[in-house]
Amino acid sequence: MNADRSAPSSRAAGAAGHRVRVDLRGRTALVTGGTGGMGRVVVTELARAGAHVLTVSRDASRGRHLREQIAREVGADRVQVLTGDLSVRADLHALAERVKAEHPELHLLVNNAGAHYRTRGLSADGVERHVAVNHLAGFTLTYLLQDQLRAAAAAGTGPAHGVAAGGVGARVVDVVSDTVNDTRTLKLGGSPRPVRLDPAQLVDLRRINPAEGFVAFEAYARAKLLTTMCALEFAHRLAADGVAVNCVHPGIVSTGIVDDLVPTWLRPLRPLLHRVLLTPEQGAASTLRLATDPEVTGTGLYCRRSTPAPAPAAVHDPRLRAAAWALSRDWAETP
Numbered sequence: 257m258n259a260d261r262s263a264p265s266s267r268a269a270g271a272a273g274h275r276v277r278v279d280l281r282g283r284t285a286l287v288t289g290g291t292g293g294m295g296r297v298v299v300t301e302l303a304r305a306g307a308h309v310l311t312v313s314r315d316a317s318r319g320r321h322l323r324e325q326i327a328r329e330v331g332a333d334r335v336q337v338l339t340g341d342l343s344v345r346a347d348l349h350a351l352a353e354r355v356k357a358e359h360p361e362l363h364l365l366v367n368n369a370g371a372h373y374r375t376r377g378l379s380a381d382g383v384e385r386h387v388a389v390n391h392l393a394g395f396t397l398t399y400l401l402q403d404q405l406r407a408a409a410a411a412g413t414g415p416a417h418g419v420a421a422g423g424v425g426a427r428v429v430d431v432v433s434d435t436v437n438d439t440r441t442l443k444l445g446g447s448p449r450p451v452r453l454d455p456a457q458l459v460d461l462r463r464i465n466p467a468e469g470f471v472a473f474e475a476y477a478r479a480k481l482l483t484t485m486c487a488l489e490f491a492h493r494l495a496a497d498g499v500a501v502n503c504v505h506p507g508i509v510s511t512g513i514v515d516d517l518v519p520t521w522l523r524p525l526r527p528l529l530h531r532v533l534l535t536p537e538q539g540a541a542s543t544l545r546l547a548t549d550p551e552v553t554g555t556g557l558y559c560r561r562s563t564p565a566p567a568p569a570a571v572h573d574p575r576l577r578a579a580a581w582a583l584s585r586d587w588a589e590t591p
């Protein structure tokens with residue numbers, strides 16, 4: 257795809273934000289978590305570059321407000337907000353059905369929504385909440401919308417179609433977290449502590465992040481690990497069809513989720529902490545780059561911001577990865 261001078265304005269997303277360099281008119285993108293810090297920037301910049309952007313809100317009136325705000329900002333009404341709770345499987349099925357019915361081609365899927373919960377809780381489907389929101393939501397949307405992604409790639413209208421190496425025509429970006437490589441909340445000396453995944457738990461999703469020994473930050477990281485594992489599996493399975501699947505850790509960014517992660521004793525320093533973190537525009541930049549930059553031609557990448565980085569060993573263990581993928585697929589297929 258070539259940049260087009262007559263394309264809708266695609267100026268930078270504020271200081272150090274990523275400037276979408278391609279004309280996305282005629283393209284459809286689905287971005288989860290559009291009401292949040294980074295998701296809102298991603299939705300806005302994709303819409304500014306001309307894409308028709310679908311996002312999801314749990315609350316219809318918040319969704320309407322978001323749509324109106326972004327329409328004012330970009331000068332065009334290109335955002336469609338669907339209503340649903342991403343932790344609920346029936347809602348994921350309904351969202352996917354709606355997208356399929358209205359958009360036979362999906363060029364971009366950005367699984368950005370995420371959450372950190374201080375205490376353990378179960379989703380309506382009986383799965384630990386971190387697993388439901390941070391892993392199964394994105395997995396299910398990717399799995400159920402595979403044909404629409406393939407169709408976009410086959411039609412040759414994806415964001416990087418025509419780029420010499422790979423010719424990738426449709427893209428999935430999973431926003432994960434480098435907690436997969438280090439679950440220490442404070443990294444003051446010592447060695448990184450990669451998240452552990454007990455293979456014995458990979459037989460039933462309800463066994464993952466059990467009550468015994470529950471540590472919220474590790475539970476969050478384990479869900480992100482499952483996503484990273486499955487992303488690589490999706491990347492292998494979809495490569496031949498021209499669909500790229502990559503993961504990104506956006507950096508430590510001043511958004512709502514960080515407040516949930518700050519240990520209680522550090523709360524008084526919250527305002528100071530937010531000042532030294534990346535802005536949502538800076539955080540969203542790496543997601544936007546993986547989603548749209550014609551120079552990104554790889555698939556199956558794990559990126560720390562814009563740089564490919566090593567993922568934990570479990571991601572590269574074909575048996576563990578296949579088990580995680582099959583378990584998630586069975587969950588996603590269950591009506």
Ligand SMILES: NC(=O)c1ccc[n+]([C@@H]2O[C@H](COP(=O)([O-])OP(=O)(O)OC[C@H]3O[C@@H](n4cnc5c(N)ncnc54)[C@H](OP(=O)(O)O)[C@@H]3O)[C@@H](O)[C@H]2O)c1
Nearest residue numbers: 289291292293294342343368369370433508509511512513
């Ligand atoms: N901020 C960081 O430092 C950091 C670092 C590494 C990775 N990440 C990842 O970056 C992504 C974006 O997060 P953020 O930092 O922008 O945080 P955020 O501002 O808290 O945004 C999270 C988004 O996810 C949505 N969401 C959460 N649970 C949902 C559910 N059950 N159904 C529908 N939507 C739901 C939220 O919707 P509501 O508005 O309705 O709550 C919100 O739009 C997440 O995947 C996060 O894990 C963030």
